[in-house]
Amino acid sequence: MRVLTANLTYKELNLLIALQENPLATFDWLAKRIQASKSIVFSLMQKLSSRTNPYFQVVATTNTWNLGKEIVDILIEVDKEENLRLLEKLCYYHPYTIYRARSFGDNNGLLIQFSIPMGTKEYLKALFKKLQESDILSKFTLLEFASNPVIFSTPNVDFWDPVNHKWRFNWEEWFKKKEEKVSIAGPEAPSGTAKKWLKQEDLAILREVVNNARLKNLEYIDLLAKAGYSFTPQTFSRKLKRLKEKCISGYRVYLNPNIFDLYSTVLIWGHSDPAILTSLQSKMLSHPIPFSSTFKINNDVFYWYLHLPPTHLSELLYQLRTKLTDMRFNYIDYVRAKTYLPWPPTFDEKKKDWRADEAFMLSDILRELKIT
Numbered sequence: 001m002r003v004l005t006a007n008l009t010y011k012e013l014n015l016l017i018a019l020q021e022n023p024l025a026t027f028d029w030l031a032k033r034i035q036a037s038k039s040i041v042f043s044l045m046q047k048l049s050s051r052t053n054p055y056f057q058v059v060a061t062t063n064t065w066n067l068g069k070e071i072v073d074i075l076i077e078v079d080k081e082e083n084l085r086l087l088e089k090l091c092y093y094h095p096y097t098i099y100r101a102r103s104f105g106d107n108n109g110l111l112i113q114f115s116i117p118m119g120t121k122e123y124l125k126a127l128f129k130k131l132q133e134s135d136i137l138s139k140f141t142l143l144e145f146a147s148n149p150v151i152f153s154t155p156n157v158d159f160w161d162p163v164n165h166k167w168r169f170n171w172e173e174w175f176k177k178k179e180e181k182v183s184i185a186g187p188e189a190p191s192g193t194a195k196k197w198l199k200q201e202d203l204a205i206l207r208e209v210v211n212n213a214r215l216k217n218l219e220y221i222d223l224l225a226k227a228g229y230s231f232t233p234q235t236f237s238r239k240l241k242r243l244k245e246k247c248i249s250g251y252r253v254y255l256n257p258n259i260f261d262l263y264s265t266v267l268i269w270g271h272s273d274p275a276i277l278t279s280l281q282s283k284m285l286s287h288p289i290p291f292s293s294t295f296k297i298n299n300d301v302f303y304w305y306l307h308l309p310p311t312h313l314s315e316l317l318y319q320l321r322t323k324l325t326d327m328r329f330n331y332i333d334y335v336r337a338k339t340y341l342p343w344p345p346t347f348d349e350k351k352k353d354w355r356a357d358e359a360f361m362l363s364d365i366l367r368e369l370k371i372t
Helices: 010-021 027-034 038-048 081-093 119-133 172-175 201-212 217-226 232-244 274-286 310-321 357-369
Strands: 057-063 069-077 097-105 109-117 139-144 151-153 248-255 264-271 293-298 301-308 326-332
Touching: 010 027, 010 038, 010 057, 010 248, 027 038, 057 201, 069 119, 081 097, 081 109, 081 357, 109 119, 119 139, 119 357, 151 274, 172 310, 201 217, 201 232, 217 232, 232 248, 232 274, 264 310, 274 293, 301 310, 310 326
Parallel strands: none
Antiparallel strands: 057 248, 069 109, 069 139, 097 109, 097 326, 151 293, 264 301, 264 326, 293 301
């Protein structure tokens, strides 16, 4: 893999910083923020978001609580290549897959992430138990975090040295920082409130916004028309507004990992004293690291998925090892990873709920894989 480095001008770097502050910012706002003309901002954005080699991407994060869903991560140990390919097919056939990647290290196999209707974990367990009994996999581990808040960090180019093309960040200093007690507000409404008005066409819109949150309304309308969903500008605007308010929890700026030396993707998970994990959680909230990561804890269970520079990995592992009573490490094949977007037919408009029957989430999948 050829690794590129970001040879950014001062204005380009400032523009990326401004986007991280306000991922959906208008050209007018960005122009004022970096003190440049609107035409210059437009030109810079054309370069930084080019289709052939984009420097960044803005994506939306769905509000799983309001949608009545939950995220479940599964680590699967697989010995044979043919079985690994079969499980990758499973990710395509399963209606609620959102991510899969090959993993190496403590777990040789796959990391798969599902966004399933709440209360349907038993179908996942039954599915992978059947695959285990069929000798397709040797072991699987469900990493469950219930409704506990997920902390996302994004690359912060304030820490990027454009002259030496490296990140100015010290892990030892970060671990020594005194964290501030930051409370995380729980959900205000019961789970699944959006299901009362949700339609498949809303999920089609959500699918496009999750994939690219900075398109213009007419661009979304054109994409949706090609997928068989027709909207007037007024109807689309109204639906998008409600989706943003009720079904999207935030927006993140992803920097191109190959350009910014962030191509090492790892998963660190394990166990520790809940007080230590809560302290790390507070540190992530009060002093976010300048790299893209997903941080989750649940009582004594710890999960940290990161994109970071290869030169930073050793120091992170060294510092983190003293905090955990049990530490597992996996290298993730991010280059060949696959992301799956929301699939509109998973929602039953008549029942106003997600499809969650045994056939849809278990037997139909096994039949597609030809497993009896």
